[in-house]
Amino acid sequence: MQDPVNSAVTDASDSGGGVLPDSSAAQLGMASGRFASNGWVASVFLAFLSSAGLYYVNIFPVIVDALMAGAGLSAEQAGQITFANTIGAVIGAFGVSWLIRHIPRWKRAAVILLCCSIGMDVLTIQLANLDLLIPLRLVHGILGGALVGLGFAVIARSGIAGRSYSMVLLVQYTGGAIGMGFLPALVVEHGTYVPFYALITFSVITLLMLPLIADYPLPRESATKASVESHPQSPRTARAYFPIAITLLALFCFQFANMALFAFIFDLGKTYALPLGFISQTLFWANLIAISGALLAAVTGQKYPLAKPLAAALVITLVGLLLFLLSDVRAMFIVANVVTGITWAFCVPYFLTIASRFDSAGQMGAFAGFASKLGLACGPLFAGYFITAGGGYAQLIILATVILGICLIAIPAASRLDHSSQPG
DSSP states (O other): OOOOOHHHHSSGGGSSSOOSOHHHHHHSOOTTSSSOTTSHHHHHHHHHHHHGGGHHHHTHHHHHHIIIIISOOOHHHHHHHHHHHHHHHHHHHHHHHTTGGGOSOHHHHHHHHHHHHHHHHHHHHHHOOHHHHHHHHHHHHHHHHHHHHHHHHHHHTSSOHHHHHHHHHHHHHHHHHHHHHHHHHHHHHHOTTHHHHHHHHHHHHHHHHGGGSOOOOOOOHHHHHHHHHTOOOOOOSHHHHHHHHHHHHHHHHHHHHHHHHHTTHHHHHHHTTOOHHHHHHHHHHHHHHHHHHHHHHHHHHHHSOSHHHHHHHHHHHHHHHHHGGGTTSHHHHHHHHHHHHHHHHHHHHHHHHHHHTTOSSSHHHHHHHHHHHHHHHHHHHHHHHHHHTTOOHHHHHHHHHHHHHGGGGGHHHHHHHHHHHSOO
């Protein structure tokens, strides 16, 4: 999912996995798509390609609530299913990152991954077997994670990386808002498996877009070697690896803490005696408003250093999480969702930008994607076990806040990057 900070990602080498600057990428043959390879429409299509594999994350609360209320699963069982889906994405994204240079016909690979993902969703619906949900969603996650990794690699060499990463967040939050707004009522009316029809729809739309996307071929071997040779500053010592390790830990904790609450937000709201319709509409509008976080990240990333905006956003996130303790007051539940939604969309691109700046080949950006998905997977699993074991949502909110506080350890690394990028 995920890097719109233009000041750090206008060059493909800083955008999370690319090896060519934008001007070099633009000189490669990209002309088979029907739309300009560097236009806004191309950015939207690339965003759909990079979002289709993880759309289920944006509607996790709907899926969890449907499985708990409609299928009678416990919080622990629902957490295991969402963990299987997301840990599969971790495996898929990590695996495809080693294969990117060996996939020249990426469109064919994307078609295969999308069709197989649709097949997993169809099997989930048709079999309607809870015992098979974990293995089915695990396979679906692997396919989706591979598709996301492939999409980010294509964006990295598109020449429009900064804009496309912004569009990824816009697509994800808009799709999440639509899902939160309409799917809960459809689940009540049509049954537990409605969210999986939404996943199929998103994948089909992406399939229809694929022929219209430019080819964005792999860079020539000579260009790749030249890019690597021109960036000899790759870290070699254990001490040099410490800042990136801290950054990856912070990103993991950020995603872990946020998703631990987000995945069970419907049940959390019900615990505070909030009606389903109110929760659904709150999440719908919160997701739409959260889009401003991605836009704000693009603006601040272009004008200001990384450390201060990120530190401020993390502190605001901590306050937003604590506001969930007051969810019995409807206004506080709304504010908590809006605040954490905006800062979530703001902070993730910053973490990914910090990670991608540690090397020019994009390997650290790939590891950041791995850390991000691992946090998304582990958060709901932990929360599910915690709630099933008798823990209350107030305790879970406090734990999530403490874990998110660990993210502040990444600020010195961001500050160091800010100073190293200053002239002189």
